[in-house]
Amino acid sequence: MLLFIKLVYLIIIAVACAVGGLAPLIFKKWFGEKSLSYSNCLGSGILIGASFIHLLKDSQELLEDQYDFPLSNLFCAIGFFLSFILERVLFEHKHEHSMPIGLIEQTKHDHEEQDTGNELKLFSVQLHKKNDDETQHGEENSFVLGIGDINQTSPHDDGDDSMINLIDSSKKNHKHGHSHNHHKEKQDQLQQPLQQKKKFPFMLFAVLSLESFISGSALGIQDNEVSVFVTFLAIVSHIWSESFTLSASVMKTRQSLKTIYISCIIFSIVTPLGGLFGLISEKILTHSQSNFTTSILLALASGCFLYVAIFEILAEEFSGDDHHHHHHSDNQDIDIDIELDDDQENNVGHSHQHKHTRKNFFKWIKLFLVGIGFTFMSVIGIVV
Template sequence: MRAHRLYARDDASECSPDSDVDRLTGLRIGAIFIVLGTSLFGALFPVIARRHRILGLVIPETAFRVAKYFGSGVIIATAFIHLLDPATQELGSPCLAAGWQDYPYAMAICLGSIFMIFIVELIAFRWGTAVLAKVGAQHDAHGHGFPSGSAHGPEGQSRGPNAGANKLEYVDVDDIRGVDKSSGDVEKGSAQLSSDHQPGPLSDSAIAQIIGIAILEFGVLLHSVFVGLTLAVDEEFKILFVVIVFHQTFEGLGVGSRLAYMELPKKYAYVPVVGAILFAITTPVGMAAGLGVRSTYNPNGATANIVSGVLDAFSAGILIYTALVELLAHEFVFNKDMIEGSNTNLAFALVCMMFGAGLMALLGKWA
């Protein structure tokens, strides 16, 4: 999210510090609180609205489905348009040494990030499966592989091939629902934490959900800090500020809609709220830091380009993996309701998702 994306500069001035960063200081300070408010609204509103009545109103479930699929599209567009493209420009900047022009470093870093997240998740779920196997519990990391037509996501449900055939002693009643407390037994593969509260696999346990949302937020938060830093020192502040307000609202809805669909035990009920607040404060924190160093920080310099480009490319890999694997694949390809359900519901979900992606991609014209 660089200033040269808004207005072209000649090569001589492109690497120089902006000359008017001290203008509009009062508005820049006020913008911190405006961005905080819009980010907090976008991320926190879906979380609170899905759990509580607001002003006595019950928001229809359809509204949350729109927000969820719209948010998925926003996250996908953020990865490609707002992260990978700026990273390519930053690491290909003429302000850098000639060696940076000889190889697509942004693409390589993004590729490495995708494989890193994949390997970390693979190891984590292999370890988790082994631990659960020792206590005789069935674990399916993403709801795949069950002959009964398993599904992943808020609408789906999964059962093991021998569900109900055997009884197992249950160990941790806090993390899994559907436990017969009178006998201490639980049906194999019958506990689930989905939004419709139907029986399902251990894949939707609290820890699995928290790890998934943590990966998503990590990529978004890195991006948000540099958004705020750039906004605070950019000489074309007014235009970028308006765009960032919409950007943070839509991205907040994307993150908030995923947080809202987390179904956690009471002891983890604070996690979605904390996740929304973390998202909301990162861009204002970046803006405050930018205002503090605006007299010495050169957003067009070589160091800033390298740091921002590397982190943008790394974040892009995280969001690409999360968007394509955790969102698209699990919400559609491996979701029984999408595969066997009505064409109307499928079309509705696809339209919402593509609308979110299209709107966020359009914002990439200015930011």
């Protein structure tokens, strides 16, 4: 009878895990791409809560009567640094923060065009100054810096006529050659980073699968109905949220739907496999041996959870788009000072301030969702 109850519980856990894994797909359909970032932040809070409040606590309870030394805390730290070494030292990879080569070349081309335009602007200013010196009529002429503004009639020699015609001809040829496809190509290049497929989150998948396997083993190894039910309730209350976190992270890397479904299915059957391992271990290992093994694995998983939540999710989500701002500010120096009128300065300042405020607003939303995820796991820890 106890074996049948365990199998039913494992099936329910697998179904709950699958439902949680499909939830981000529904969120994306209803709320758009932004919901993936929000789901990721919610999931990071869940992972931090699961690490400190569930896994580490369960590990300590299993070892508290056997050792005075805090082995659970030690192996939690080992799990954290082991994850760091695996990802950042042995299998180092870079996150997709750099711009694609095509976009860099396009930007370089734009800057070259801008430098040419600045040289023409400088010549136009010098030309107008020369005309003012020659006429000496005391006329106050207002000139707006720009290639298209050299249309005023003023006395000048044939050399100046030729140079102005050359500037106007250069401008017209540039417009004719680039006006049709330049804007579309630039848009395609800017959209390219959004369409690139990033690396599958193997580290997150590995640590979540490890924790799920250990949880299933803990259920399978229990020897009475009450402990089996308590363990089942503890697992099913948070396993769906871990599946939710995994699917949201996989979707954020722009994997295919097939990959998302496969990862969701594999993760859903990990806990039942752990349960079967627990059933076998119950017949082989003694109670103290199984408790020690489970506690060490739970502590390791706790450290892995903490690493993934901080370095894999939060660091990525809160890095923002700062690299874009650095790129736009590198080549903005020009040969002459251009004085903007008051309206232009106000518009530029207002636009920059609006973007900065909007960016901070979204970061506060993400931080709020991290807190919601952590609070959710805290409440479960109190209730269960």
